[in-house]
Amino acid sequence: MPGQHPWTPCAHVGPHLQADTLLAHWGRLHRGDAEPPPQDPALIDGWLLFHNGDFEAAADHGLRLGGDGLTLANKAACVHATYVAAHEPARLQRWLDAAARARQQQASAPDNPNAWYWQAYALGRYSQGISVTKALAQGLGGQIRQALDRTLALAPSHADAHLAVGSFHAEIIDKVGELIGGMTYGARKDAGLAHYARALALNPDSAITLAEVAQGWSLLEGEAALDRATALLERAAAVQPLDAMERLYVDSARMALQS
Structure with missing residues (x-):
């Protein structure tokens, strides 16, 4: 994998899920990103690495597989960079690499919603890393919005894409x-709130959805949303996580409540 720094180990690595339990819980674990259950045993092995918190091995595995494995590689790299990686230059490069791979995936699989979603996610997190105002000046806002629009055109019930569109509106309004x-x-408060509401309707019990909407409400509505945002964080903190990614979000929600 590209990058100067070694991957920081995730605190939640462990064989929590086996192939049968992963597939049994796939609907809950992937309600947000609408990724279909894998049929290839090799791809199932890669997703097991991801859900059990070995993000580096999952990303390497996905890259070796290619094809649908690129979605696995991009999700593993983006989640690690966002919630685990300790070195800022490595985080930024990991997001850029994921965005580049997603563009390559779009060329070979243009109707795969997550080829577009992970480009948008990676560029969105990169924009936060360098500052949203700098990213807007570089024209990244248009790329992110175009990729999200394509995601939702292909998968209207993609809850995580609705979250990301909500955050697109919230981050821009917060900064400019x-x-x-x-x-x-084209950022509008009412549009941001509508996409957050749609994400909550599609994936109401997800720690990820609850935590992201809480943050977005705070950006869009400030003090007026404090009580409602806190209630969402409390719900997120009370979720019993099934995999490493959910554990990271639950941890994040609990830390936010203590701050």
């Missing part, structure tokens, strides 16, 4: 204000 955000980038 609603007037400039709307005139220049």
